[in-house]
Amino acid sequence: MEGKGFTEEQEALVVKSWNEMKKNSQELGLKFFKKILEIAPAAQQLFSFLKDSTVPLEENPKLKPHAMAVFVMTCESAVQLRKAGKVTVRESNLKRLGATHFKAGVAAEHFEVTKLALLETIKEAVPEMWSPAMKNAWEEAHDQLAEAIKSEMKPSD
Structure with a gap:
């Protein structure tokens, strides 16, 4: 997963916005x-800790740590x-992420939902910084991570 499509300008926009968002x-x-689940309510079934949960999302004890991670x-x-120059999630983590997503029944198109949710979240978090260039930078970053995860979406050994 080469980061060749990620420019210095894109990096600067991502770094600047992440530095602002990190504390929250x-x-x-x-x-x-919450945005993922608003866009695709059925996605709740993909998360073992949400599947049969009867408590509101904010009260689910496993959601906050998972969402933050x-x-x-x-x-x-x-x-x-x-x-x-590439996605930096450790290879072992990438394999685990791929296997977990595969096992949960995540499909390639689900990553479009996460991208939309991510972009909306960032836009709301740093509205004064938001621009078409920033949107493109985060889209590129998301897509490269999504591709790295999708490439590992197969049954675990």
Whole structure:
């Protein structure tokens, strides 16, 4: 997963916005997940800890840590993309992510939902910074991470 499509300008936009969002990553992670579920309510069935949950999302004890971890990993991966030249999630984590997504029944098109949710979350988090260029930078970063995960979406060994 080469980061060749990720320019210095894109990197600067991603880094600047992530630096601003980092301090609110728990809250933003939750917003990100709520947006995913607003866009695609059926996605709730893809998460073992949400599947049969009867409590409101905000009260689900496993959602906040999971949402924050996913949001932080996505953003940290984006920040490192140009410097590393590729998605920097450790290979073992990438394999685990791929296997987990595969096992949960995640399909390639589900990543379009996460992209939309991510972009909306960032736009709301840093409205004064938001621009078409920033949107493109985050789209590129998301797509490269999504491709890296999709490439590992197969049954675990």
